[in-house]
Amino acid sequence: MNEFTKVHSRKNTRSVKWDAIQSVFQSDDVLPMWVADMDFRAPEAVNEALIKRAEHGIYGYTTIDDDVNSSVMNWLRKRHNWEIQKEWLSYSPGVVPSIQMAIQACSKPGDGILIQTPVYTPFYRAVEVLNRKLIKNPLIYDNHTYSIDFEDFEKKLQQDVKIFVLCSPHNPIGRVWKRDELTEIARLCLKYNVLIISDEIHCDLIYPGNKHIPIASLSDAISQQTITCMAPSKTFNLAGLQASYIVIKNKSIRKKVTDAFEKQGFHMINTMGNIAMEVAYKEGEPWLEQLISVITKHKEYVISELESKTSLRVVQPEGTYLLWIDCSSLQLKTDELQRFMVEQAKVGLNAGLAYGEEGMQFMRLNIACPMDTLQEGIQRIIRAVNTNK
Incomplete structure (x- = not known):
């Protein structure tokens, strides 16, 4: 067994x-x-590393070092053909806090936030608690599959939308967006100067015959206008350890988001989450x-x-x-x-x-x-x- x-x-x-x-x-x-x-x-490599750390018995403040950064960078390169730089990375207790912090940092109350429904419940909550305006681009359901209504998507982008929150792969419908779909999303968001916050927490859980493409990897232009939120939590069943990361190439956007975290007192991830992330990506x-x-x-x-x-x-x-x-x-x-x-x-x-x-x-x-x-x-x-x- x-x-x-x-x-x-x-x-x-x-x-x-x-x-x-x-x-x-x-x-x-x-x-x-x-x-x-x-x-x-x-x-098991993760469990063994956590046990070894627990045996040390001292749980002081923990820093993110080059080993952790390298484990993330190497994973994204190998699994998703995405080359990122260490400077683009910041860390968070979870993808949901990251999304909320990014919305708070990069928009103001009353701004439009676009989502594609049906979608992960915390997307709604983030818009509500931050007093932003919810705008929906319902996905087309036909013959037991879903597609994007791009005509409606473009119309909605023109309704004072500042941020589009992308769910990729999509929860709950299980779609892994194809390159042409992501390219069109990127083209329209660039056209209307809409920032993309991409929740890619399920990116490693892909069925044979499909491939996850980080939307920020499509071009330099879209990478400058995208905040990507990822974590090992779904991939390796580590959600309770509360360790995730954000990839932001654009320096000014990155500063806004990291400043927002600083204002809320988020400076690090916990000791066990730190270790689990590194080991999972290196050996999992x-x-x-x-x-x-x-x-x-x-x-x-x-x-x-x-x-x-x-x-x-x-x-x-x-x-x-x-x-x-x-x-x-x-x-x-x-x-x-x-x-x-x-x-x-x-x-x-x-x-x-x-x-x-x-x-x-x-x-x-x-x-x-x-x-x-x-x-x-x-x-x-x-x-x-x-x-x-």
Whole structure:
């Protein structure tokens, strides 16, 4: 039995995914398949490095050194063919704080912030709490796949938009944007002088036949107008260690963002996150390749089971370990759909409405768990759907 098939109990570890199900779903007998973290142990090299550091027993202030910077730079070069310089890097506790800080630093209250919906819930929250104006470019859903409405995108850019927040790969729909799509996004943002904040946290979780392209790598012009937010957290299941980084080539924009972090008292990442990031990027690639093989089989299993045995349809993912499930055939209202999954299927999924009104008939499923867990969850859904006919 390898680490990707072994079922580890995460209960009583203060896990949001496993220990908060009563408060989130008002039930304690659902199988949690929601929060975007994995039920797999991190790479053993990371665990060993953390244990060794803990044995030292002193947890003082920690600095980012050239070893950490080099691990990030080498990873981006090898995995994404993106050459960056050390000076372009800064560090943060997480991608969400980075996005909020970048919006705060590079816009003012009332400015338009463009997002492509349905999209990761904190995008909405960032715009709201910072008193910016939310502008949406809904993605086109057709034949169980999504595309960008570029005509609408250009119209929206003209509505006093200062920042476009790109989700690449896209959460929750699982699209990995193609070069021509990214090139057109870049062309239009340059045309209307709109800054891009690109959330690329899922960039390493790409299914065979697809390739992630950092939008800032397309040209010097777009790299000067892009803030890229990345982290090893989704890739290696390190989210709780709170370590991420920001890549900004433009010196003046970089200063605005780093100054904003300074004003909030963010000067460093924590000791364990620092170590985990370096070791994961230096030694975690074989583990990642095995993970991608595992989740590829998992998504194929889910699609085959749900589409052959129920009326549910899965948006074919190109990246991420999250599946976006079209439940419209059940003909349930949004609140009824959520109750159905909790009360009848006994599974805890993310409600599609959380990602915008365009997700009202969808549910988001996390497949980054052992196959035994995944099979149990999917069979619960199949039984509930077929009982409900």
